Amino acid sequence: MEVGNPPAARSTPYPLGATVRGAGLNVAVYSETAEAVDVAVFDDDGKETTHRLTERSGHVFHGTVPGGVGTRYGLRVHGEWEPAEGLRHNSAKLLLDPYARAVEGQWGSGEETFGHRFADPLQRNDDDSAPSVPRGVVVEESFDWGDDAAPRTPLEDTVVYEVHVKGFTKTHPDVPEEIRGTYAGLAHPAAIEHLTNLGVTAVELLPVHQFVQDSHLAEKGLRNYWGYNSIGFFAPHNEYSASGDDGSQVAEFKQMVKALHAAGLEVILDVVYNHTAEGNHMGPTLSLKGIDNGSYYRVVEEEPENYFDTTGTGNSLNVSHPAALQLILDSLRYWVTEMHVDGFRFDLATTLTRQWGEAQVHSAFLDIVHQDPVLAPVKLIAEPWDTQGYQVGGFPARWSEWNGKYRDDVRDFWRGQGTLGALTQRLTGSPDVYEADRRSPLCSVNFITAHDGFTLADLTAYDEKHNEANGEGNNDGESDNRSWNCGAEGPTDDEGVTALRERQRRNLLTTLLLSQGVPMILGGDELGRTQGGNNNAYCQDDEISWFDWAAADTALLEYTRDLLRLRRETPALRGRWYRGNGEDGSEDMVLSLRADGQPMSEEDWADPVAKAYALQFGAAASTAVLLLVNAAETPVEFGVPAAPRSPWRLAMSSDPDQEVGRDVETLLVGPHSTTVLRSA
DSSP states (O other): OOOOOOOOOOSSOOOOEEEEETTTOOOOOOOSSSSSSEEEEEEEOEEEEEEOOOOOEEEEEEEEEEETTTOEEEEEEEEOOOGGEEEOOOOOOOOOOTTSSSSSSOOOOOOGSSSTTEEHHHHHHHHOOOGSSSSEEEOOOOOOOOOOOOOOOOOOGEEEEOOOHHHTTTTTSSSOGGGGTTTHHHTTTHHHHHHHHHHHOOEEEEEEEOOOOOOOHTTTTTTOSSOOEEEEEEEEEGOOOOOOOSSSHHHHHHHHHHHHHTTTTTEEEEESSSOOTOOOOTTTOOSSSHHHHHHHOBBBBTTSSSSSSSSSOOBBOOOSSSHHHHHHHHHHHHHHHHHOOOOOTTHHHHHTSSSSSSTTTTTTHHHHHOOOOTTTEEEEEEEOOETEEEEETOOOOOOEEEEOHHHHHHHHHHHHOOHHHHHHHTTTTHHHGGGGOOOOGGGGEOOOSSSSOOOHHTTTSSSSSOGGSSSSOOOSSOOOOOOOOSSSSSSSHHHHHHHHHHHHHHHHHHHHHHHHSSEEEEGGGGTTOTTTOOOOOOOOSTTTTTTTGGGGGGHHHHHHHHHHHHHHHHHGGOOOOOOOOTSOSSSSSEEEEEESBBOOOHHHHTTTTOOOEEEEETTTTTTEEEEEEEOSSSEEEEEEEOSSSOEEEEEEEETTTTTTBOSSSSSOOOSEEEEEEEEO
């Protein structure tokens, strides 16, 4: 290792990270506890030269370092090693700049990447980690965006498609093999065509921030597939790049966004700001832990060698500290301004509101986001829970939330365990959750399935999880499924069982896509994608998780397209506010009816075994839709109410015996089925 002298040019403490300035780099690093910070620059042969940041403004170390676009670098931070005091500085560890825009290489899992000795977590480990960790890369920020414009799809028109960058195209036959599973693959016309033909308006990408592969998975021949193990909040994950990890991944990501925008599709990122890959006191020292442990992570006040963890991963970001908040907000603004993304889904968002331990609606994080002009036009979606609390309905009015109550109540109803009252709350936008606080149905992101759990096909085919491939004795994952009374589990040749499963999948999709609120489809559900009963495929970077395009259920795909077309063509299904029952003369209404066509009474709602009713959205002022629901074991005769405009016409049905397109006055709805009538 050689030590060089930095140029004499004056540097600045902001922006943080490495910024090209003139013939060199301005580098700025925040640390309240460091004694000195060196920037380690690596040449093409891997030779390291360090440059001391000689200036300091407040708690920011900064200086000018030789380099430019393409420079590979890391940080070495000098300071006290006193874990009992929450201090974990170790200059033998090459640290990733938390503001690095790109990352070259991957992290090893040997003892050299840990700040402590395996045998004693209090003993400092002075082994050099540089041979086993990647480098940050200074990237070319300029990009030809041309006429790129954010679609800015209104929430009421939004349909979210949750999908994994790699899994979506890894086996796609019409995507060139060399770009399958990459940002370029997702930008390919064949991939985009599936999304636009389906009718979704936004892709919600599972984490694309640079993340770390888990050593315990590697030992079992597995990999972190989902990516909820972030370490670089500014860097697109390098393994999803077809063009390499020398910084080219940034331009490839931008090109993907540009292509999706050109097709009218928004890009929403699933972001993991609640924790990082550095884990607890037994975890590695990769970045923040060695820069300023106490500012960036929440430590236990009485025992600062330990971490306050509400994420289940070993650590939680310290959102009561300005440095951690700045890191998160700078990252969000970067992805909006430089990468042109359209929104964020915040993993375990409740953790970000725990400024002093308890979840708070007026936490610093939520207040700062609320007033930020850069974030004002983008979509914000919270996963409103963490390991210590469930906060559905507790976020501010401009936020939408993953509505876990929607998932649970709709599943329960269709497997015979729920009530009409609970189903109606979910179909009408969950007013029991949001209306009292003057929030709208658009605060509810409705979903039946998500990446974490069964796929739609598996939900109706398996009574129990089958996670044996994960190597944990099938003890991982939630055991939340219950029998769907389909008569068999897993693959079967029984035509009756197959038919019932197909109806139930259509019932769930019909409910989801005709409900008030913002629907989210798990990518592949429209194709009948199966994971073989694995409901926790986080470590399956293989055929278990990837789309099997050759086995696509084309009939289910067409049914989903028709549902989305119906939603798109029917304003009454996309309400911005809650609607009345028509008693005030309003035609912008939702009307609940018994199977005989009469209004539901208090006694009807109280009936715990009632499984059939009708729900009408809209009236004469616009196209109206009548949803006929039958979760019973037997057929139900429906007396259809008077049509508000043209006669009721059968638009769709999960029952293949129904004749789509005919006019309807009365209708026999088969068991376990939904039928949709339309009066245009």
